[in-house]
Amino acid sequence: MAVSRRARIEASLTAAFHPDRLEIVDESARHAGHAGSRPEGETHFRVEIVAPAFAGLSRVQRQRLIHQALAEEFAASLHALSLKALAPDEDRQA
């Protein structure tokens, strides 16, 4: 069986950022039938990531880094990625 997109996202983000905390939720089912969704799912994800690499960066800069790490997934029909990227000292909800 092919490796799931979720597993690939996890591997890519772990390799790129060595996160303190990483949470990946597949929300594709919530978007079923909507444009961009696919019968096989794995199109809509929500990611919460805490990593030292984000310290001192703007929100846009943080998300760009994540987009770059996941460029292959976007090219392969990842449709939506909801992101929360925090530096360790901002992670007060943990």
Place this chain on the structure above:
Amino acid sequence: MSENPVFSRIRDDISENSVVLFMKGSPVFPQCGFSAAVVEILSRMGVKFKGIDVLSDPDLRQGIKEFSDWPTIPQLYVHGEFVGGCDIIREMYENGELTSYLQEKGVETAA
């Protein structure tokens, strides 16, 4: 390499309008939940903005992603500056940062 021809159109739109939202569908009929969420926030704040439907133009839909170096829609521009997508706008709205940002930029809000 020559520049994507749609870039000059994007540049005109974001320089001629103080607040521009590149979105799926129109502000009245958004075609995507993420676009609808940003429209809802801007409307609630009483911010006048120009909504540009990327679904009506495949070149623009691809071009805006390259122009902004951002792979998803919606995308908000204020005075030519890229502010972010749905997550960023929502977060800035919730912690009050969006109001101060818009005020700083001289954009009128109802609040």
